[in-house]
Amino acid sequence: MNPDTIIQIGPLALALDRLLAVGLMLAFLTALDWIARRYRVAAWQPAGLALLAGIIAARAGHVWQYRESYALEPVAALQAWLGGWDWRAGVAAAGLVVIVTLRQSRPVLAGLGVLAGLALAWAGFLAAGESKSSLRLPQALTLERVTAEPGVSPHWQIGDLRGRPIVLNLWATWCPPCRREMPMLTRAAATERRAEILLVNQGETSAQIRVFLRAQGLDPAHVASDPSGLLSEMTGAGALPTTLFIASDGTVRQVHTGEITRVQLDIAIRALERP
Structure with missing residues (x-):
């Protein structure tokens, strides 16, 4: 399915990619909280810190990648609600925080495993929508x-x-x-x-x-x-x-x-x- 697909619910138009991204982030928070409790990790909100770091890094990575475009309107770099994320940078930053906050090998491996699984799901979703569009507007239009x-x-x-x-x-x-x-x-x-x-x-x-x-x-x-x-x-x-x-x-x-x-x-x- 195309990542740009819009789901219409009454007057609301919701982008499929954003809905999936929110779902994966909630799954990450839930899984990491369970891991922290399961292994009795003495760390303050490891899931929340990892997610926050991932979001900041994903936005910063996107702005840096397209810095020539953002030079046209620098304030747009702060308008994250309009979209624009480098998910690889976000996953890397979240993984680093998982390692630092969970510390012990078992919870760290479990946390990184969850992160890797969710990242693969997102990558698969993007890959499924990367096939080139066959829609061509008729020349007589x-x-x-x-x-x-x-x-x-x-x-x-x-x-x-x-x-x-x-x-x-x-x-x-x-x-x-x-x-x-x-x-x-x-x-x-x-x-x-x-x-x-x-x-x-x-x-x-x-x-x-x-x-x-x-x-x-x-x-x-x-x-x-x-x-x-x-x-x-x-x-x-x-x-x-x-x-x-x-x-x-x-x-x-x-x-x-x-x-x-x-x-x-x-x-x-x-x-x-x-x-």
Whole structure:
């Protein structure tokens, strides 16, 4: 199953990878607490300390790995709730704390065994979702320009954009996280040279969109309209905003559900440049 899968429960949209990560962390806490009691380890909260160390190291490892992207918006390094973790660094840090706090060989081996088992489960989950996407947007797919310019076609056709990476952000004027990310996305669309960025409204009329853009003082140059919501239907986007990262051959390489930051946008565009 794809790690980016979204589970819809009524109005709530929950990412499968985050649900699994929370489940594995709870399993780690439960197992390590049992081991500490079983072997009568005289240490203060070894499970909690190991988990905390793992979370901090996983975040720090991710920020360091993508330091060029975080240089665009350094404060985003502190916004851990938006995602971005190096799970290998987290496992290494948690293992070190297990060794230091449990000390005795039997509980240490038991604790490391639990950690290794949970890490393998996570690695297997990620590997299962790494198969390349077969979803390709049809070249004839047509999007409407929100603003008409003399001598410019009133439509964008996906086939005309082939040959370079494309980023399609699916949004609506009634969606609060969409409204929050729109200023950043319109600026990025105007300046980004590595990929074509289009902000594709879902299900609203061009007139509605123009009123919204005018009220917010946003540049409409890279805003398109998909009044039938066809893109959401084709790609299975169950929530807005959703951002599609499409390789130069037209294959949807990555799907980001929920609000996106400038750093996350940059990281995903860099990934599109890799074969």
